[in-house]
Structure formats: structure tokens, C-alpha cells
Amino acid sequence: MPELKVNGLRTNYQVLSGAGEPTESVVFIHGMGTDSLASFYLTLAPPVAAAGIDVISYDLRGHGKSERPVSGYALADFVADLHELIVALVGDRRVHLVGNSFGGTIAYAFAARFPERVRSVVSIESEPPTEIWATKMRFTLAATLEMLSVEENYDWIEANFGAHHRRLARLAAKRFTDTTMADEVPTGALMSIEDVSAIEVPVLSILGRYGYQSDDLDALTSLMPRGELYVFDDQGHSVLVEQHRAVRGLLVDWVRRHGTPVTDG
Amino acid sequence: MIDTSTVFDDVVELICGLVGDDLDILGVEVRRDTAFHEDLGLESIDLVTLGGLLAERFGPRVNLAAHLAEYDLDDVIGLTVGEIAEYVADRLREED
Numbered sequence: 001m002p003e004l005k006v007n008g009l010r011t012n013y014q015v016l017s018g019a020g021e022p023t024e025s026v027v028f029i030h031g032m033g034t035d036s037l038a039s040f041y042l043t044l045a046p047p048v049a050a051a052g053i054d055v056i057s058y059d060l061r062g063h064g065k066s067e068r069p070v071s072g073y074a075l076a077d078f079v080a081d082l083h084e085l086i087v088a089l090v091g092d093r094r095v096h097l098v099g100n101s102f103g104g105t106i107a108y109a110f111a112a113r114f115p116e117r118v119r120s121v122v123s124i125e126s127e128p129p130t131e132i133w134a135t136k137m138r139f140t141l142a143a144t145l146e147m148l149s150v151e152e153n154y155d156w157i158e159a160n161f162g163a164h165h166r167r168l169a170r171l172a173a174k175r176f177t178d179t180t181m182a183d184e185v186p187t188g189a190l191m192s193i194e195d196v197s198a199i200e201v202p203v204l205s206i207l208g209r210y211g212y213q214s215d216d217l218d219a220l221t222s223l224m225p226r227g228e229l230y231v232f233d234d235q236g237h238s239v240l241v242e243q244h245r246a247v248r249g250l251l252v253d254w255v256r257r258h259g260t261p262v263t264d265g
Numbered sequence: 266m267i268d269t270s271t272v273f274d275d276v277v278e279l280i281c282g283l284v285g286d287d288l289d290i291l292g293v294e295v296r297r298d299t300a301f302h303e304d305l306g307l308e309s310i311d312l313v314t315l316g317g318l319l320a321e322r323f324g325p326r327v328n329l330a331a332h333l334a335e336y337d338l339d340d341v342i343g344l345t346v347g348e349i350a351e352y353v354a355d356r357l358r359e360e361d
Contacts, residue, residue, distance in 0.1 A: 001313065001314055001317060014313065016330075034308075036308070036309065036310040037310065037313065038308070038309035038310045038312060038313050039309065041313050041330055042309060042312060042313070042330055042333045042334060042336075042341060043334055044334070045330065045334070046328065046330045046331035046334045047331070047334055050331070059310070064310045065310060065314075162303070162342070163303055164302045164303055164342050167306065168308075171308075241338045242338070244334075
């Protein structure tokens with residue numbers, strides 16, 4: 001697979017060029033832990049490219065086939081990587097950022113830091129990196145690490161989800177214990193409520209009614225001047241995996257609605 | 266005319282290259298019903314790599330990612346070597 005050096009780290013990526021003459025580029029940003037570019041590449045990437053949109057997927061630092069340093073996992077590091085990747089692969093054009101879970105949080109932080117590079121943000125089961133997010137992340141990561149430290153829990157995972165998920169859990173445990181990821185990620189840089197309100201690019205937040213934001217689905221999207229919300233009923237956090245056909249339709253329609261304005265002459 | 270056993274052998278060769286030395290450790294013989302994830306210990310990201318290798322070997326008409334985009338997660342997790350080989354043979358047959 002192609003790779004390039006991003007902020008000094010070997011970074012694995014994939015580009016699918018849209019059919020015809022694409023005018024829009026989408027960058028897919030996956031989630032944390034055992035996730036990789038595969039979750040987008042094997043679901044949304046081919047049909048979105050077939051709709052005439054350029055698609056870039058990449059493995060975050062410490063994930064998939066990208067380099068895994070021991071430290072350097074603050075949210076700001078992921079944002080800096082994304083910026084360098086976009087400059088290298090897309091140049092000056094604005095891009096649509098599509099992030100799943102933690103990937104969506106990176107997209108929000110990027111849109112706040114580099115608004116001139118962003119056409120729109122589509123977040124799937126994600127929220128901006130506020131203090132509320134950081135608290136939730138610290139709690140979730142601590143609970144996950146504790147769960148993965150108990151040997152019997154791997155038997156339970158295999159009994160309920162199969163050997164594949166047992167192996168994924170082992171991988172997650174190794175990634176969290178080999179690196180400072182779990183400690184560093186929630187350190188931000190965090191955004192204030194005012195920072196969230198200042199995100200002026202169009203934002204589509206796609207949520208599961210019983211996902212990570214089930215306590216208040218519209219709380220953050222309503223703050224953003226051009227925020228829109230789409231909720232899947234009877235759906236938990238795994239929106240991308242379980243609803244990928246529906247998300248594909250939402251995304252292609254969204255990019256067409258928010259593409260580069262066509263000007264005469 | 267497509268020789269499906271040759272296609273299967275080619276796919277097995279590419280998958281063995283992907284698993285590398287672990288194949289000896291796993292002690293697995295790669296057959297049609299060998300599962301990509303469960304038996305070979307490969308992950309979804311390895312399917313992306315395999316997709317690139319298949320396109321390199323058989324040409325861009327073989328687009329594994331586009332094929333799998335129509336699958337559900339459980340189908341992807343349960344994917345076997347035989348199913349991958351069948352998909353490749355089907356694509357080559359369609360182009361004949």
C-alpha cells in the first residue's frame with residue numbers, strides 16, 4: 001500500500017479517484033483502538049468514488065499499518081498529521097472531512113484550526129473535543145483498560161463475539177499498553193463552547209439514538225451555525241458498520257449539496 | 266476460458282505471501298474453506314492490501330474493496346479463501 005512520511009512518521013494511505021473529472025475530495029478519518037482505514041475502505045470508499053468523488057483514506061498514527069511511536073498521541077498531533085497529509089495529497093483545494101467516532105473529533109478540531117482547508121465536516125458518532133468529551137474519553141478509556149487487564153474477560157469476549165473479536169481485544173490491549181495513547185488523547189487541545197459555535201463550515205452529525213451521545217443528541221450540533229443532525233433509530237455506536245449503505249447515500253447527497261460552487265466564466 | 270483452479274492457486278499464493286512466516290506457526294493449510302480472519306489471523310486492513318495485490322495480478326477489473334462494500338460486517342469476518350477466489354474468477358469470466 002502507498003505510504004508517505006507525515007510529521008516524520010510512516011503513514012499508510014489509499015486514494016480512490018472518482019470516475020470522470022472529480023471536483024470534490026473526501027478524507028476519511030477512522031476511530032481509535034483497533035480501527036484502521038479498512039473500516040471506510042471496505043464500506044464507503046468504493047461507492048463514493050464511483051459517484052465521482054475523490055476519496056482519501058489513511059491509517060492514523062499508531063493504527064493499521066502506519067508507524068506506532070510510543071508517545072505523541074495528543075489530539076493536536078492527529079490534527080497536525082491530517083493537515084500535512086492534506087497538503088501532500090490534495091494541495092490547496094478544500095476537502096470534506098468524514099470522521100468516525102474519534103476520527104470525527106479530529107475533524108471538528110481540524111475545522112476549528114484550519115477552516116480555510118475544509119469544505120464541510122461529516123461526523124459519525126462523534127463530538128467536538130470539549131471538556132465534556134475529554135471526561136467521557138478518560139472514563140471510557142480507563143474502563144476499557146481495566147476490562148482488558150482481566151484475563152477471563154477475553155474468554156467472555158470469545159464466547160459472545162467469536163475468536164476474531166478476542167484477537168481484536170488483544171490487539172487493543174497491546175496498543176494501549178505499548179503507547180501513551182490512552183493518557184494523551186484526552187489532553188486535547190480542547191475546545192470551548194464558544195469555539196464550537198464558531199465552526200462555520202457545514203456540519204452533518206450522524207448519530208445512533210443509543211450511541212455515545214444518547215444523553216443529548218442535538219446539544220452540540222445546534223450550536224454550530226450550519227450544523228445538521230441525522231439520527232438512526234434503534235442504533236448504537238456502530239453506525240458506520242451497521243448502517244453503511246444508508247450512510248453512503250447521506251454522504252454522497254451531502255457532498256453534492258455542499259460542493260464547490262460553480263461559477264460562470 | 267477461465268481455469269478456476271489456476272485462479273485459486275494464484276489467490277492462495279498471494280494470501281500466503283500476506284500471512285508470511287506466520288503460516289508455519291499457525292500450522293494451517295490454506296484451502297477453499299479457510300477463513301481469512303479466523304483461521305489465518307488476518308485483519309480487515311490485510312483485506313485492503315490483498316485487494317491491491319489482486320488488482321496488480323489480475324488488473325483493475327478485480328476490485329475487491331468495491332465487492333466487499335456490498336457485504337455486511339459478519340460476512341466480511343467470515344470471508345473464506347474460496348469466496349475470494351470465486352469472486353476473482355467471476356470477474357475474469359465477465360470480461361472474457
